[in-house]
Amino acid sequence: MDVARVLVESPIPRLDRLLDYAIPDRLKSEVVVGGRVRVPLGRGTRHIDGFVVELGPPSNPLLHLAEIDSVLGPIPVVTPALWSLVRAVSDRNGGSASDVLRIAVPKRAVRVEKKYSIAPRQSPTPAPGARTSLALDYGVTDTQEGPTLVGFVQVADRVRSASGGVVVVVPDWRDLQLLGRALEGTPHVVWDSTGTPSERYARYLDVLSGEASVVIGTRSAIYAPVADLGLIIVVNEGDPLLDEPLAPFVHVRDAAILRQSLEGGDLVFASQTPSVELHRFHDLKYVEPPTSRQSLPTMSIANDTSDDGNAARARIPSSAWRAVREALTRGPVLVQVSRPGFSPSVVCSACRTPHKCAQCTTPLAGNREGTSLCRVCGNQPVGLVCSHCGGRDISFAGVGSLRTADELGRAFPQTTVILSDAEHRHLEVPRNPALVVCTRGAEPIVSGGYEAILIVDGDKELMRPGLRTSENCLRWWGTAAALCAPGGSVIIANVGGGFAGQFATGQWDDIVSTELRDRRALGFPPVTRALVVTGSIPELNSVRALPECQGFRVLGPAPVKTGHRIVILADYTRATAAVSAIRALVISTSSTSIRVHCDDLGVFDEIDEN
CATH class of the missing domain: 3.40.50 (Rossmann fold)
Known part of the structure; x- marks a missing residue:
């Protein structure tokens, strides 16, 4: 008797694994790999949504299994390739697969599903592909929809000449619109956070069904379920906007590399300026450097x-x-x-100490009316008193x-x-x-x-x-x-x-x-991976005591809002084992405040990207 192995949608680390559920006779014809289901959890008093990842024999035939409660639609929204990618990126960054799926798969819209009939996919056989860099040319050119960058025309030419499906990821909405202009005449799906939930889900199903084979979008587009993937292009991969701000904080560059290894096709890093991370790849012969350099103004x-x-x-x-x-x-x-x-910024006239918002602790700014303003929460404080010297006079800096x-x-x-x-x-x-x-x-x-x-x-x-x-x-x-x-x-x-x-x-x-x-001389990223771990001092000591974390340089502890923080500078050959060990420690502890943020370069600087 086959059972369904389900990943439930829960951020609890202990539930970041596949759970066996029996398939009742009334649902055997409806349960498909990749489909959404509702299942009981715990003693059966609570029900939770999840995704069917596998169908197969039970992990332990002696156990009595709970049954799937209901099937949430006929669409297999999680393909085998997407599941492999989600599992790989979450393991690499010490996070939960359900958190990545929440980013990758839009919320269900029942009315939208009625327009589609989609069969489950098989796991792809990866074909060897090249990893190259493309130095984008400078300048502006005109299209029928308006001006765009010459560099985006280069990207569009690569898209048109690709064999198979294409995914192009850009940092923000400006790049997305300009790339859309360069792709005039080429059918494509725009993958971003705009539109209603129903519209975003319809775009997802268009790609899943094979109706659309070219996807251009921002961060989450790297997970678009394009069939027969032939080309991935990441534009300006050094831009911090390509670093996912939600756990498990996966950078598009890393997800793209993993996806190419799992599905094959070519991978192109296209940018106007070189980055340190990509230069390291060139040194390691992991990515081919550009064959030509652009002419600069x-x-x-x-x-x-x-x-x-x-x-x-x-x-x-x-x-x-x-x-x-x-x-x-x-x-x-x-x-x-x-x-x-x-x-x-607004500072004390006497000692030049910056004033911060009392509500959200963001540094205050000045406006042309001569008053103070918090650009984050909108607070407009009056009668500011310096926290350092008690001065009441302010100046704009x-x-x-x-x-x-x-x-x-x-x-x-x-x-x-x-x-x-x-x-x-x-x-x-x-x-x-x-x-x-x-x-x-x-x-x-x-x-x-x-x-x-x-x-x-x-x-x-x-x-x-x-x-x-x-x-x-x-x-x-x-x-x-x-x-x-x-x-x-x-x-x-x-x-x-x-x-x-x-x-x-x-x-x-x-x-x-x-x-x-x-x-490299300092042992800082990208030569090493920065594993940023926050928690209480005893918890951080337990992390440092893990055998997998021995021999690494550790910075800290330093006080932060949620306790204390250490930064483990792990070499790449042992970083995966260290991340897995920290994750296992979190899972084994019933109550812990330990949080892990891999490759967080924000701890090395305080640059405001707004």
Whole structure:
């Protein structure tokens, strides 16, 4: 007698395994591998949803098994290939498979299911595929739907020439829309969080049924159940937006590598700027480096002082100010700043201690009315008192995008100023002379490209303490430079040192090579895996005492909101065993506060990605 092995939808670590359930005669014709079911749990007083992963003989024939209560629809939503991927990524990161399935499979919509008849799939036979890097070209081109990046046209060409199904993953909604423009005329499904639950479920079933063979989307698209997978493309894999913020915190890059190993096909990492992680793969011969390098726009460094008062307040040197004025006669100019809002922080006038929100502890910002504001929870406190010295006078520190736009409006009174940040979203701006002030990652596209791109606050960005400071600056500035028009220029203001010279001369591979060499000397990621474990001191001591964790460098403990934290720097050959041992410790303990976040580079820096 066959039984159903079910993974229940529960975050409890002890339930992260397949449970045997008997199949009653009334349901034998309805239970399918990959289908949703409702099953009793514990003494049978509680019922919970789950997925049928396998059908087979019972694990222990002597046990009396509980029966499946009901079948939740006829659709086998979890394919064997998806289950293998989900199990692999959750094991690698010490998490629960149900947490990954919650990200991968949309919630059920009964009315949508009635339109589909989908048979269960078989496990694929992986065919050997290549792992390559693609250096995306710079510039902007026009399509019938509007302007897009030249680099995305390259990606679209790869999609059209692929044999089999295709999955393309991009960091955010801007990239998704621009890639959609580049794919004009090519049928594809857009996989993101937009739309109603029913619409998202319909998109999932379109792909599952085989009606759609090309999927483009953000993070969760890496799990799209595309049949006969022939190509996976990860765009700008160094972008932190591709790192899943929900447990078990799987990065798209790692999921893509695992999926290719399980299903075959080609894997392409396409990006405008190199990353340290990918450079390590090149060194190990694990991923083939790009066969050619893109041509970059003209770049220069401006470090002179400004004679114009308004330009000086906007942090623009005289040479950059003249270049901007000249470029405005031909078209729009992009100005990238580091922070949103009017002023990034509110500090005590006496001791310069930053003020934090009393409700959510986020650093307070200033606005143009001269008052304080929390950008996270909206709190507007009055009567602030310094926690350090008791002072009641406040000052604004730093300059945000809104204040920069105000000052540039005074410096260029006859020019339109457009603000683009998290609160003022623009995918595209018209090709008219204008100053487009944006935060990093919020750069609108313009037909033909920008006549000049000015990077301000670069000195402050490079002075940020953090493991990824230089790599982040390379990505932020390089992504902006991709929007430059032919004959235009990229100007980096108020930046000196070796990094600035290497960036301006296009020695970008040397930047990441130096960064990788420095991290290798320190034993920091990506040379090692950072296993970040939080819990009480006794719990952390029990983790450190595990045989699988011996011989690793351990940083901490350091106090955090939920207790204390240690960082285990594990080499790759033994990291999987260490993660499994920590997971087993969590499962064996009836009540524990231990949490594991693998590959969490956030502990090495405090960079705000908003």
